[in-house]
Amino acid sequence: MEKKRVGVLSLQGSFAEHMRSVFRSGGIPVRVTDSVSLDCADALIIPGGESTTLRYLLTQEGLKHSLEHRVRKGMPVYGTCAGAIVLAKSIAGEKSFMPLMNISVERNAYGAQLDSFEKDLSVKGFPKPVHAVFIRAPRIHAGVGVEVLAHAGKDVVLAREKNMLVSTFHPELTADLRIHQLFMRLMD
Ligand code: GLN
Numbered sequence: 001m002e003k004k005r006v007g008v009l010s011l012q013g014s015f016a017e018h019m020r021s022v023f024r025s026g027g028i029p030v031r032v033t034d035s036v037s038l039d040c041a042d043a044l045i046i047p048g049g050e051s052t053t054l055r056y057l058l059t060q061e062g063l064k065h066s067l068e069h070r071v072r073k074g075m076p077v078y079g080t081c082a083g084a085i086v087l088a089k090s091i092a093g094e095k096s097f098m099p100l101m102n103i104s105v106e107r108n109a110y111g112a113q114l115d116s117f118e119k120d121l122s123v124k125g126f127p128k129p130v131h132a133v134f135i136r137a138p139r140i141h142a143g144v145g146v147e148v149l150a151h152a153g154k155d156v157v158l159a160r161e162k163n164m165l166v167s168t169f170h171p172e173l174t175a176d177l178r179i180h181q182l183f184m185r186l187m188d
Helices: 015-024 035-039 051-060 063-072 082-087 178-185
Strands: 005-009 028-032 043-046 077-080 088-091 101-106 117-121 130-134 139-142 147-152 155-161 164-167
Touching (some): 015 028, 015 043, 015 178, 028 035, 043 063, 043 082, 051 063, 051 082, 077 082, 082 088, 082 101, 082 164, 101 155, 101 164, 130 147, 139 155, 164 178
Parallel strands (some): 005 028, 005 043, 043 077, 088 101
Antiparallel strands (some): 101 139, 147 155, 155 164
């Protein structure tokens, strides 16, 4: 079987860790920094980091339009934390950036860096829980057409709509590859 070429947006944030998880999941990680490198990828992970910076750099590098176009045409995309904010249809108190997924987000909803936390989650379809790391995570509200795959308490923390997957936690920071594998199955 051909290996999957999974792009990882490498402008800011935890891209090196995502590249490692893609590689360990049997894919070829593609470092995406502009629209030419985006063309070499069949899917894209938008890492966690700082969504204000990510939004600025995506615009600066001229990637915003090509990325939006590819996602609308069906390219699988996975937004982790800040990546989910980038894809959200609405962002509380701010203008949305790439309003592609029917979720609304509230940034830093659990407080500051020191309020970061870890939690075991039960994920739809997974026989064993996922240990999830949350770092200045947003809170997601899922709209119509969005399938919720995991909650932490009452909050949605993993969700999918068509070719788009988002999580408010960071699977690239643990050795568990199941979330990356779940994303890579969207490429089949
Ligand atoms: N708090 C960050 C933001 O709003 C997201 C944090 C993260 O990606 N871990 O952009």
